[in-house]
Amino acid sequence: xxxxxxxxxxxxxxxxxxxxxxxxxxxxxxxxxxxxxxxxxxxxxxxxxxxxxxxxxxxxxxxxxxxxxxxxxxxxxxxxxxxxxxxxxxxxxxxxxxxxxxxxxxxxxxxxxxxxxxxxxxxxxxxxxxxxxxxxxxxxxxxxxxxxxxxxxxxxxxxxxxxxxxxxxxxxxxxxxxxxxxxxxxxxxxxxxxxxxxxxxxxxxxxxxxxxxxxxxxxxxxxxxxxxxxxxxxxxxxxxxxxxxxxxxxxxxxxxxxxxxxxxxxxxxxxxxxxxxxxxxxxxxxxxxxxxxxxxxxxxxxxxxxxxxxxxxxxxxxxxxxxxxxxxxxxxxxxxxxxxxxxxxxxxxxxxxxxxxxxxxxxxxxxxxxxxxxxxxxxx
Numbered sequence: 001x002x003x004x005x006x007x008x009x010x011x012x013x014x015x016x017x018x019x020x021x022x023x024x025x026x027x028x029x030x031x032x033x034x035x036x037x038x039x040x041x042x043x044x045x046x047x048x049x050x051x052x053x054x055x056x057x058x059x060x061x062x063x064x065x066x067x068x069x070x071x072x073x074x075x076x077x078x079x080x081x082x083x084x085x086x087x088x089x090x091x092x093x094x095x096x097x098x099x100x101x102x103x104x105x106x107x108x109x110x111x112x113x114x115x116x117x118x119x120x121x122x123x124x125x126x127x128x129x130x131x132x133x134x135x136x137x138x139x140x141x142x143x144x145x146x147x148x149x150x151x152x153x154x155x156x157x158x159x160x161x162x163x164x165x166x167x168x169x170x171x172x173x174x175x176x177x178x179x180x181x182x183x184x185x186x187x188x189x190x191x192x193x194x195x196x197x198x199x200x201x202x203x204x205x206x207x208x209x210x211x212x213x214x215x216x217x218x219x220x221x222x223x224x225x226x227x228x229x230x231x232x233x234x235x236x237x238x239x240x241x242x243x244x245x246x247x248x249x250x251x252x253x254x255x256x257x258x259x260x261x262x263x264x265x266x267x268x269x270x271x272x273x274x275x276x277x278x279x280x281x282x283x284x285x286x287x288x289x290x291x292x293x294x295x296x297x298x299x300x301x302x303x304x305x306x307x308x309x310x311x312x313x314x315x316x317x318x319x320x321x322x323x324x325x326x327x328x329x330x331x332x333x334x335x336x337x338x339x340x341x342x343x344x345x346x347x348x349x350x351x352x353x354x355x356x357x358x359x360x361x362x363x364x365x366x367x368x369x370x371x372x373x374x375x376x377x378x379x380x
Contacts, residue, residue, distance in 0.1 A: 013060070013065055013067065015057055017061075017069065017071075017072045017075070020056065020058070020061060020076060021076065023055075023056035023057055024053060024056045024057065024080065025079045026056070027049065027052045027053050028053075028080050028082065028084075031052065032049050032053075032083045032084050032087055033083040035049060036084040036086075036087075036348065037343055037348065038210070039084055039087060040084070040207050040208060040210060040348050040351065040352070041209065041342070041348075042209065042210075043210050044210045045165070045210050045211070045212040046084075046087055046090070047123060049087060050087070050094070050120050050123065051121070052120070053080065053087075053091065053120060054118065054119045054121065057076075058080065058091060058120075059091070059094055059095060059098060059117070059118050059119075059120060060118040061073040061076060062095060062098075062099065062243070062302075063099070063102050063114075063118065064102060065102075068302065070243065070246065070299040070300075070302045071300065073095060073250070073299075074247060074295060074299055075250070076091070077091050077095070077247065077254060078250045078253045079254065080250075081250060081252075081253070081254020081255050081257075081258070081352075082254040082257045082261070083258065085208070085251060085255045085258075085348070085349065085351075085355065085356070086207075086210050086211050086352070088251040088254050088255070089162065089208065089211055089251055089355070089359070090163050090211055090212075091250075092247055092248055092250065092251055093125035093162055093163040093170075094123065094125065094163060095247055096126050096128075096171070096243075096244055096247060097124040097125055097126055097163075097169070097170060098114060098117050098118060099240060099247075100126070100188070100190070100229050100240070101113065101114045101117065101171075101190070101229070103229075103236070103239070103240055104228070104229040104230060106229065108225075108227070109190060122168070123163065123165075124163065124164070124169040124170050124190075125161065125162050125164050125168075125170045125171075126161075126162075126163075126171050127161040127164075127191060127216065128171060128172070128173060128244075128360070129158075129160065129161075129360040130142045130143075130159075131173035131186070131233075131237075132237075132360050132365075133360060133365060134175075135186075135234065136365065136369060138365065138368065141174070141183070141186070142157060142158055143158065143173065143174035143175065143218065144174060144175055145174035145175065145177070145187055146176070147176060148222070150224055150225065151222060151223050151227075151228070152187060152222075152223045154174045154189075154220075154221045154223055155218055155219055156174070156217075156218055157217040157218070158172075158215065158216045159202075160202050160213045160214070160215060161213065161214055161215075161216050162211045162212060162213040163211060164193050164199070164212060164214060164216070165193065165199075165212050165214075166193050166195075166199065168193050169192045169193060170190075171189075171191070171229060172188070172189060172190075172191040173187065173188045173189075173237075174186065174187055174189070185234070186232060186233040186234060187228065187230065187232070187233055188228075188229040188231075188233040188236055188237070189223045189227050189228050190227040190228075190229060191218075191221075191223075191227075192227065197216060197217070197218060197221065198217040198218075198219075199216060200214060200215035200216075200217065201214065201215070202214060202215055206354075207351030207352065207355065208352065208355050238305075239303065239305070240303075241310065242303070242304065242309060242313045243302040243303065245314060245366075246298055246299060246313050246317070248317055248320075248356075249295045249316060249317055249320045251356055252317070252320030252323065252356050253288065253291060253320060253324075255324045255353050256284070256288055256291075256320075256324045256327040256328070256353075257288060258345065258349055259327035259328045259331035259353075260281055260284050260288060260331070262335055262345055262349070263280075263281040263331050263334040264281050266334055266335050266338075270335075274334050277330070278330070279326055279327070284326075284327050287323060288323070288327075291316070291319060291320060291323060298312060298313055298316060307373055307376070310373065311373055314361075314369055314373075315366075315370065317361070317366055318363055318370075320356070321353075321357045321363050321366075324352075324353040324356050324357070325353045325356075325357055328346065328350045328352070328353035329350065329353075331345075331346040331349060332347065332350055
């Protein structure tokens with residue numbers, strides 16, 4: 001399939017779920033599937049494929065202008081991750097950046113930039129790995145902001161931020177400090193990767209090399225009102241947190257579904273001996289369908305602010321990561337030596353599943369949050 005003709009270069013909110021999925025799946029099963037090894041292992045950053053996915057409607061379904069169709073956004077991410085977990089992760093980062101811009105209520109972020117972002121004509125990710133852990137009490141906030149006329153000055157460094165490059169952007173959070181060194185609150189802003197922002201290459205990862213992940217350093221960077229997403233940030237994060245986490249389920253179920261595909265692929269040849277393995281394809285498929293139904297139900301109310309809903313989302317995200325780990329390992333076991341080849345899909349999905357398990361919020365972070373929420377007393 002030609003990337004140039006993936007779909008019209010205009011996102012139509014009137015597109016049905018079936019139309020979007022047909023377009024997205026055509027890109028995922030064609031050019032993306034062909035490029036998966038280059039993306040994961042050789043470090044190809046697939047912006048040309050991301051652009052095609054944008055034209056196909058992959059990045060706009062969850063936005064209010066399209067009816068907040070979170071189920072469709074997760075399904076699109078699943079189809080993408082089924083072919084390539086790295087690109088599924090890029091899709092999630094792109095989707096949540098669009099969510100930040102739309103939910104900010106800032107006209108400067110809700111106009112042309114959000115439109116081009118949704119269409120895959122401009123690109124941006126998220127730098128919330130450290131802030132999410134900092135707000136949970138796991139580590140320190142790494143970006144520091146000082147109030148100045150017309151905005152803030154921000155300094156600090158983040159070790160890894162994905163789906164960014166010179167000229168791109170991402171959502172970021174900084175702690176605002178008083179003159180006495182105490183932190184008053186946090187701000188969330190659109191960090192534009194201009195010449196003032198230093199991007200440093202990360203050490204080589206075991207996979208997912210095509211996610212364009214960089215270390216970021218800011219030195220007294222001015223952030224004005226036009227780039228402000230939320231001030232203060234914590235109420236905003238509390239409002240979007242469940243949607244942020246729930247969208248990641250699309251990566252987990254996509255990697256798991258691709259793993260089930262790999263098991264079924266060798267059934268005609270190896271089924272007679274593979275029947276002695278645990279986690280057979282029909283068993284995994286039944287569990288997959290149950291998880292998918294659970295995620296689909298949660299996707300109907302992504303802004304439900306209740307504690308019980310958030311606990312359900314965190315638990316489903318944990319279940320998705322654990323299931324992706326099991327399914328990917330089972331695929332490697334079922335395929336045997338052919339699955340151990342560096343170029344094989346099962347070998348790649350092992351790395352993708354481990355990434356799903358450690359990316360923020362990691363399984364340990366999710367369990368930490370569930371434990372904390374479970375211990376909180378309900379207000380009178």
